């Protein structure tokens with residue numbers, strides 16, 4: 001299978017993860033610091049021989065092949081990451097924003113030519129879209145910041161705005177709302193399962209905000225599929241009815257048609273998307289049919 005020739009890397013704040021081929025395990029290296037050279041050395045260490053192209057998912061703001069800035073890597077400014085990896089490794093390298101890579105991964109995993117929007121619910125809310133077979137990147141590669149769609153209210157968000165979706169249905173949002181800095185998603189789900197009112201309220205409000213955001217997404221880009229992934233999808237029983245209700249308020253053709261897919265934690269999505277980007281690069285080089 002062609003994917004055997006490519007590897008995908010997910011660069012995170014605490015470590016670098018790599019998978020080569022479609023069956024291989026995910027290998028991981030912890031980072032001793034967050035400098036570019038450390039990350040490049042980690043990728044080099046993890047890369048097995050014989051890989052013909054590499055895709056890399058990076059958190060932060062990209063402009064083409066350059067990482068302009070990254071909240072996880074504060075010292076990075078205008079880092080030409082793809083070119084530096086290409087020079088070091090001697091193979092073609094594609095880079096993607098990690099949320100965009102996750103959307104590409106979900107698209108590849110579905111194995112269909114669908115228009116797809118992904119929302120990842122975790123510490124924050126990530127998002128990405130693949131429309132007409134292409135990842136939505138925007139002018140500067142920053143498109144798809146779906147966690148910061150306005151979903152109502154005045155609650156401050158980490159991005160500096162207020163009322164973002166992320167303030168309603170993410171661990172960081174719930175911590176701010178409850179004033180409990182140590183609150184995690186599992187505690188909220190367990191409390192809701194035990195019938196505790198505060199958790200049921202949090203999830204009902206989160207679900208309603210998710211429904212409002214889904215309606216906006218549907219009206220904006222009319223996708224075939226809305227995929228939900230990430231740790232907080234464990235709250236599906238409480239979120240889903242509100243999401244369905246919100247989506248039913250989209251304009252008529254979309255409301256009846258859009259399929260919602262719950263993928264669970266789906267940890268490897270960004271790596272799979274990075275591999276898909278690397279495969280595309282090989283195809284562009286003329287090695288493979290597109």
Ligand SMILES: [Zn+2]
Nearest residue numbers: 148157159164
């Ligand atoms: Zn925000």
